[in-house]
Amino acid sequence: MPVTMRDVAKEAGVSIKTVSRVVNNQGEITDSTRERVLAVIERLGYRPNLIARGLVTQRTYTIGLNIQDITNPFFPEVARGVQDMARAHNYNVFLCNSDDDPQEEIRTLQTLADQSVDGIISFPNRQSTVRLFAEENRPFVLINSDMKHPHVSQVMTNNFQGAKLAVDHLATKGHTEIGMITGQYLQESQRVLGFEAGLKAHGLTITPSRFLSGMPKFERGIEATHQLLTEHPEISAIFTFNDLLAAGAIQACKKLGRRVPDDCAIIGFDDTQLASLIDPPLTSVRLPKYEIGQVAMQRLLEMLEHPDQDFPPIHLDVELIVREST
Known part of the structure; x- marks a missing residue:
């Protein structure tokens, strides 16, 4: 016979309602009572019936x-x-x-x-x-x-602020010719606005031909960076909209003989685990x-x-x- 909530309540010396509260993580229950009920649940191998529970709660x-x-x-x-x-x-x-x-x-x-x-x-x-x-x-x-x-x-x-922080950092490093590689997500419109606001704040020119978009993947980072640096060799820094694009950008720089960061600085977005594994380790806007x-x-x-x-x-x-x- 399967173990029931009644069996757990009897073994733990509590009411069925108390067991229900522990299982559903609801109501005020002392730590000692919760631990006692959980110990009985584990010992008896009780598994809540989610179907029955759903019938009651819809x-x-x-x-x-x-x-x-x-x-x-x-x-x-x-x-x-x-x-x-x-x-x-x-x-x-x-x-x-x-x-x-x-x-x-x-x-x-x-x-x-x-x-x-x-x-x-x-x-x-x-x-x-x-x-x-x-x-x-x-x-x-x-x-x-x-x-x-x-x-x-x-x-x-705060995607707007994240992009602006990236531009502020590049500007303080002396970069005035900055490219951008975007993806295609809704949230990225705020990153574009933040990027442009950062350029304006530092008196830098907004040049649409330096802004490329596409699928936010590693391969696109390689392609877009190659295009940017070929068409605009004056670019000394690139801001990308995620770390995969940034990893591709670094790879493209290496293929073009551009040293990172000496010849071209790269900034990513998200600060995933990838950022610290890339060579060189990637500057990135960290999202929680x-x-x-x-x-x-x-x-x-x-x-x-x-x-x-x-x-x-x-x-x-x-x-x-x-x-x-x-």
Whole structure:
């Protein structure tokens, strides 16, 4: 016979309600009681019946997480933050990868909706796509999107300030001819604005032909850097919109005989684990990746508990981590 919540309560000397509170991580319970109940759960091998629990609460206790590129080291760190917070509240995470493709993003979100997840955390490519699914009254937490909708909340990093910090750093190093390689995400519009504001603050010229965009991947970093330095040999520094692009930029500089940072300084964005492994180690704008995931999941839980409440955006700070590439 499977172990029941009643069995756990009897063995631990507590009420069934107390066991339920421990399992669901709810209510005020003393540490000693919680530890005693958890010890009994482990000893008896009790497993909560999520289906029965869902019938009572009208929830699946599963949330969806849509990321843009699982091969980008930025996203696994965010996903870990989501997973750890979800696990602490007895939720499962259904992970989907839209592969930087707006059409795949639609299919991904449809998959999550078909799975009847309680809510969704997403890095959106298109606001119109998310708006379509948000109309289903399903709680959405968007990361780095300022979309306004009754069922949508946002977790924002200060992308504008991050880009401006990068330009400030390059300008103080004496660089006046600076190129930029962007990706194609919604949040990057703020990085462009921050980059341009930094140039203006230092009296530097905004030259559109020095700004290239494309898929935010290593290969694109190589291609774009080769194009920038071939068409604009005067460029002495390049700001890229993620660390993969920056790694590609460094590789291209080596192929072109440009020393980093002596002949061309490189700055990335995200400060993933990759940044310290690149040769030379990469200067990068650090985003609080794990915290982004934790905060996003916490916000989704709050939206589930208070569906009629409006939640203001959460803003997280960034910082510039200076290494040897500048």
